[in-house]
Amino acid sequence: MRIGPPRLARPGLMMIALTTSFAIGGAASAALQGAVVTNHDPFAHNVFSQTPGMSFDLRTQKPGHSSEVQFDNVGVADVQCAIQPQMRMRVRVIPQ
Ligand SMILES: [Cu+2]
Numbered sequence: 001m002r003i004g005p006p007r008l009a010r011p012g013l014m015m016i017a018l019t020t021s022f023a024i025g026g027a028a029s030a031a032l033q034g035a036v037v038t039n040h041d042p043f044a045h046n047v048f049s050q051t052p053g054m055s056f057d058l059r060t061q062k063p064g065h066s067s068e069v070q071f072d073n074v075g076v077a078d079v080q081c082a083i084q085p086q087m088r089m090r091v092r093v094i095p096q
Contacts, residue, residue, distance in 0.1 A: 027089060031096035034070035039063055046082040051075070054093065 028035070039045050039061045048057040054077040058067045071077075071093045081087035 027092065029092045029094055030069075030071065032071055032074060032093055033096050034068055035091065036066055036068050037061070038066040044083060045087070047079060047087075048082055049077040049079045049091075051077045 037047055037058060040063075042063050044063070045061050046057070046059055047061065049055050053073045054071060054075055056069050056077075058069070060083075061067060074093050074095055077091045077093065079089050079091050
């Protein structure tokens with residue numbers, strides 16, 4: 001798993017917006033290439049996954065900040081926020 005600042009959006013790159021919709025649990029699909037996670041809330045988030053083979057930790061993301069996660073494996077990652085544990089979602093990583 002590689003994490004870094006987002007580069008230019010490109011085809012196959014999933015955009016995940018952190019908003020209250022994340023809080024009710026949801027699912028998203030990301031191409032194997034990865035996803036850009038942007039915090040659209042007025043407070044911080046810390047999104048992570050401990051799913052084996054797909055784990056990552058974006059650490060504290062302030063409002064308006066974006067990070068890119070690049071996945072090395074296909075599968076389903078259980079994603080959660082360390083600051084608001086009720087925020088959960090699943091990201092299905094598919095071959096591009
Ligand atoms: Cu959060």
